[in-house]
Amino acid sequence: MESLAIKQSKFGLRKPRPFNPMLVPGHSRGRGARSNVSGRHERIQRVVYDDGWQSLEALPKLKTTVSEEKARSIISKNQSPDLWFDRSINPYRGCEHGCVYCYARPSHADMGLSPGLDFESRLFAKTNAADVLREEFLKKGYQPKTILLGANTDIYQPIERQYRITRQILEVMEEFSHPVAIITKSALVLRDLDLLKSLAEKGLVKVAISITSLDHKLSRSIEPRASQPGKRLQAMEMLAKSGIPTSALVAPVIPAVNDHEIEKILGAVSVTGATEAGFTMLRLPAEVRPQFKEWLMAEMPDRAAHVISLVRSLHAGKDYDSSWGQRRTGSGPYAWSIARRFELAAKRLKLNSQPVNLRTDIFTRPPQIGDQLSLL
Numbered sequence: 001m002e003s004l005a006i007k008q009s010k011f012g013l014r015k016p017r018p019f020n021p022m023l024v025p026g027h028s029r030g031r032g033a034r035s036n037v038s039g040r041h042e043r044i045q046r047v048v049y050d051d052g053w054q055s056l057e058a059l060p061k062l063k064t065t066v067s068e069e070k071a072r073s074i075i076s077k078n079q080s081p082d083l084w085f086d087r088s089i090n091p092y093r094g095c096e097h098g099c100v101y102c103y104a105r106p107s108h109a110d111m112g113l114s115p116g117l118d119f120e121s122r123l124f125a126k127t128n129a130a131d132v133l134r135e136e137f138l139k140k141g142y143q144p145k146t147i148l149l150g151a152n153t154d155i156y157q158p159i160e161r162q163y164r165i166t167r168q169i170l171e172v173m174e175e176f177s178h179p180v181a182i183i184t185k186s187a188l189v190l191r192d193l194d195l196l197k198s199l200a201e202k203g204l205v206k207v208a209i210s211i212t213s214l215d216h217k218l219s220r221s222i223e224p225r226a227s228q229p230g231k232r233l234q235a236m237e238m239l240a241k242s243g244i245p246t247s248a249l250v251a252p253v254i255p256a257v258n259d260h261e262i263e264k265i266l267g268a269v270s271v272t273g274a275t276e277a278g279f280t281m282l283r284l285p286a287e288v289r290p291q292f293k294e295w296l297m298a299e300m301p302d303r304a305a306h307v308i309s310l311v312r313s314l315h316a317g318k319d320y321d322s323s324w325g326q327r328r329t330g331s332g333p334y335a336w337s338i339a340r341r342f343e344l345a346a347k348r349l350k351l352n353s354q355p356v357n358l359r360t361d362i363f364t365r366p367p368q369i370g371d372q373l374s375l376l
Contacts, residue, residue: 008297012319013293030225031120032099032102032224032295033117033119033295035117035294037116037287039112039114039115041109041110042109042112064096064121064122065121066124066159067122067123067124067125069125071126071129072132075087075089076088076090080324082325085147086145087145087148088148088150089133089149090149091126091165092124092126092160092165094119094120096121096158097224097225097226098120099222100222101254101282101283105286105291106288108122115287115291120225127163129165129169130165133169134176137172138365138368144176144179144360144363147173147180148183149182149183154184154226156184156186160186166192174195174198176364176365176366177204177363177364179358179360180205181205181208181358183210183249185212186227189239193238200242205245206358208247208276209247212250213229213261221299236248236272236273236274245356246272247278247356248276249278249280250265251279252280254282255311255314255334257307270349274351275352275353275356279338281338283328285320296308314330314335315330315331316332
């Protein structure tokens with residue numbers, strides 16, 4: 001029989017070192033990433049080295065920093081056939097929630113930063129997002145379609161309390177009667193209940209809350225600065241009671257980590273008043289792979305090889321397949337069983353029986369200063 005070490009090596013798993021590259025001891029508290037290796041585009045790979053003289057202790061503690069930037073455009077468009085939306089808005093780059101599995105991590109490499117700790121500690125805020133959006137809506141040729149907020153990073157991550165960019169965007173949506181969908185894993189969404197109620201009364205909003213696990217210990221480890229699972233369920237209940245179409249996203253489903261919770265999560269969701277639910281499988285593109293494997297070996301070393309083996313079974317023996325139609329669900333017997341379990345549980349709990357479609361027919365451009373008055 002193969003030893004555990006051999007199995008781990010075969011799947012690209014390594015024992016956690018006492019000191020990981022680019023990680024100062026003690027700095028990982030409250031963070032998802034275990035390291036801060038340079039991005040793949042950098043010509044020089046930088047590491048922190050302990051010279052044995054406790055010099056690392058003099059380094060400043062890791063803090064979250066936010067850089068403000070001015071966006072030239074704000075609506076991102078995609079042509080992916082496996083996504084239900086074709087336009088989205090991301091008011092922030094990077095995310096302090098620190099979810100170790102986050103598929104958006106590789107985007108930080110495009111800015112010369114690490115997809116590791118940099119992704120969750122060096123953030124960017126598009127402070128003029130609402131103004132740019134208003135200008136877009138005022139264009140004569142603009143055609144309204146549902147815009148998703150939160151497709152890349154969480155729009156209600158902690159810095160939203162200070163910057164309030166998401167709220168400003170929702171105010172523009174209300175001003176123009178424009179349809180908007182939201183995905184978040186933060187109870188901070190309740191702060192904007194007044195705007196969401198107003199939009200819901202006109203059939204212009206729906207909110208999905210992502211729940212990875214009901215296990216508080218696992219949740220705190222894998223998504224350290226996101227709202228606790230109980231807080232998310234409470235938020236769902238409050239949204240549903242306020243007349244806002246609410247759904248849950250079981251995401252990501254991680255083989256041999258949280259897959260056993262699918263039915264339990266859907267059961268908890270169904271009593272909140274939510275009417276829809278969906279799921280996605282774990283995705284490990286680019287730099288997400290080493291970050292997730294580091295976390296796995298630190299938290300579940302005895303199970304790590306089994307987890308990656310199942311992940312590879314979803315993608316024809318690879319850690320990840322980015323092909324459309326495959327990347328979100330995978331393929332093969334294990335993927336099929338997950339999809340059937342989800343489908344049966346959702347049907348039994350009467351979820352997804354009445355999908356919500358948002359209105360686009362009441363979009364209107366309010367009068368602006370300088371407009372010529374009509375003669376009639």
